[in-house]
Amino acid sequence: MNKPIIRLFGVIVVLFALLIGWTSRWTVFDAKSLDNNPLNVRTLIDELKIKRGRIFADDGTVLARSVSAAGGTWGRTYPTSSLFSQPVGYSNLAAGSAAGLELYRGPELRGIQTGLSAIFGQVNGSQRVGDDVYTSLDPKAQEMARQELDGRAGSVVALDPQTGAVKVMYANPTYDDNRPDAPCSRPGCRFNRSTQASYPPGSTFKVVTATAAIDSGKYMPTSIVNGRSPVMISGVPLSNDNNQDFGPIDLTTALTYSVNTVWAQVGESLGRATMTRYMRRFGFYSKPPLDYPPNELNTSRPYSSTGRPYPPASPNEDIGRIAIGQGGLLVTPLQMAMVASAVANGGKLMEPRLTARVVDPDGRNVETIKPIVQSQVMKPSTAQAVAQMMKKVVDEGTGTPAQLGGIPFAGKTGTASIGVAGSDLTQPWFIGFAPIQNPKIAIAVTVEQTQGGFGGTVAAPIAKAVVQTLLSEGQ
């Protein structure tokens, strides 16, 4: 009976080899796809057990923190709720969704484990606590933006032009990030208009045209252009507001009173190549390098009437009308704030940043986000010239409602016509910066839709209030 016993043992060995084979299949060969199987909640539970770090405003206000939940897991609460929901976003692990800084700074908020801490963190099984994220957001100014928008759909973005730090990013409609799944009371509440909207910039874009005109050397602020109305632009007549004929005027005057026919002619004479070069330097044609999820950032650029983006310097685009913020040009408020910021900072555009620094649970600085130059848009002398032209706009032109009393304010208004022709629906804009010498704030304000409102009357007062709040804090 010996041979059968040995054979039997052989069979058992084969069976056990099968077991080890299958175990290695799950543990090694298929492990990755199993970990990513949508039915597998282990990774999620691991994440839920991490105490995510907090998110702070620049004055120490807590914008997001973890609260303990059932079974050793953590939930998330946003004490400022709808005020900061757009920049901060939310993290809803159970639903597998996240947005804003909560998404972008996820690795830091979960706590990046490196080197020794990765090994010892696992051995002693201690609670994983993520790093805190400190932003440059300013709660008082943010609150002022909300107050001034007064429920109207629109956006306010304010940057520190010298560092790119985002001080204000507020848009209506908004939502309560404590309840990211709740239905919107107004449609599109989770759509961050500050970074995702596609708005016609109207005359605020003339700042870009003016920069291209002067920096390219083809024009000076004193160059004379005929401001008659109408003029033929791309074969179609273009007229000024009320068909007003300004006659030959210099560029400073043309900006002060936002003369469409002058800037359209300037745009045409500069040509697509020059205009496109300056637009690229200002950040058009690419997503702003903000520390924010890329799918929540929109690219500012001209679009054809069918909604397709024009390739840069496309021969089909109407560069004359683009030069005055029309012609299918669509922008985000963030992009227009970057335009103001570049002029403010001597032509040097800083990359916009929400995060100032990352601090670990023991209070050690893990990372300080250093200001980075995105591009040198123009010569400092050009920046100074354009700033002076923009100062005139506020001093005596269309932007007078933004006047800050003693503080010199440079700005540009915009009033984009929206809706069907003759409907009188407008989208008012204001971009600007202050103080002109050593600028602290660059701002873009827009209100999505008004019945015949102007940039100067609707948007400029909002900008004024927010800038005043920010400047008063600086002292």
Added chain:
Amino acid sequence: MSARNRELFGLIPASLLVTAGFAGVFIQRSNALSNVSLIYGAIFLGLCLAGHVFIRVTLPHADPYMFPLVALLASFGIVMVYRIDATLARQQAQWFVLGLVLFAVTIVAFRDYRKLERYRYTIVVVSLGLLLLPRLPGIGYQANGAYLGVRIPGLFVFQPTEFAKIGLVVFLASYLRDTRQVLVIGARRILGVTIPPIKHFGPVIVIWGIAMLILLVLHDIGSSLMFYGGLLAVLYVATGRVSFVVVGILAFAVGAWYLGAHIQHVNARVEAWLHPFDPKLYSAPLGSYQLANSIFAQAAGGMFGQGFGQAVLTLPNGGPLLPAPQTDMIYAVITDELGLFGAAAVLLTYLLFVARGFKTALLARDSFSTLMATGLTAVFALQVFVIVGGVTRVIPLTGVTLPFISYGGSSIVANFVLLALLLLVSDRARKPA
């Protein structure tokens, strides 16, 4: 070195493991080494030592490796159970004591185990009765659709199949000792295959009937496979005829296929086995949730595991992520925490035990002893295969215990009786003439 001294040294790995294991769980739990862990370890080692001394006195020639291997498995099991649920570990330790007592009783009562042969018909009737117990109204109970246990309210719960497997092996070994010659002689050869006369297919038909009965009555593929495989192994060793095995396997396959299609619970298990990641089955009652999470748990373990106490067993809301981690799923927990290497080490330990069991069968001097040792070892090995195979999706998942490691009184006690019988055979076989 004498056999018993080798056995004593063999206990060293178990002692190290149990101490290190408890210490590990404690460090993980409270970041401090508690003296309770040392007490646990000491008591457990005391029990192992007592077992060793008892064997030294009563069975001086028995195989020196079996008991240390069991001690290793049991100590590993108690650490795993402790890590899952401390209360269960305390109960498990009590079952361990009872198991050792029954181990001693078996050795003393059946010093001459061959007198078991005299009671073979009593044994088979009792065994079959045990198998039917879970269907008795009032005391039988159902778990996940299979009838696996007997519950006497307020007293105890036990799984009669664990004991029935021993009884049936003893019966078959005894029966085949008498009839194995007949089964082979008088056979005709057709196309090179030995076909015994139809009347001698009796035993095959009987064990096939038992397996189908288990499937039909208990709705349990796992136990059925384990019994049938074990009994078929005895038949094969007794007759040396592969034809029995081939016919037997075919008959089982046909029967299992037919019943599998017609018993809803068995069918559900097969469906879950075939499509564990089907979202519909995953969320269905009696669906693939347990099996899918068993595989996810193993994937989480990887090559080296997440470490003792690191596996996630419950959902944040307190619900089970891995149902039955201390019994059916303990192998998945082991793989999750100790990885492929830890799991393979456990399987190799079982394989060493199985090798010693077959070695004992080879050394035995009479056919009853050989057949009994073969059967007990084969049933033991197949039990490991059935549960680990179920957990790793080699075969459909059914609830049998992982011997000496899973939580469960019946399993521990019955497997200690199995060990006692193997050691009895071994002692007689290795006694100098």
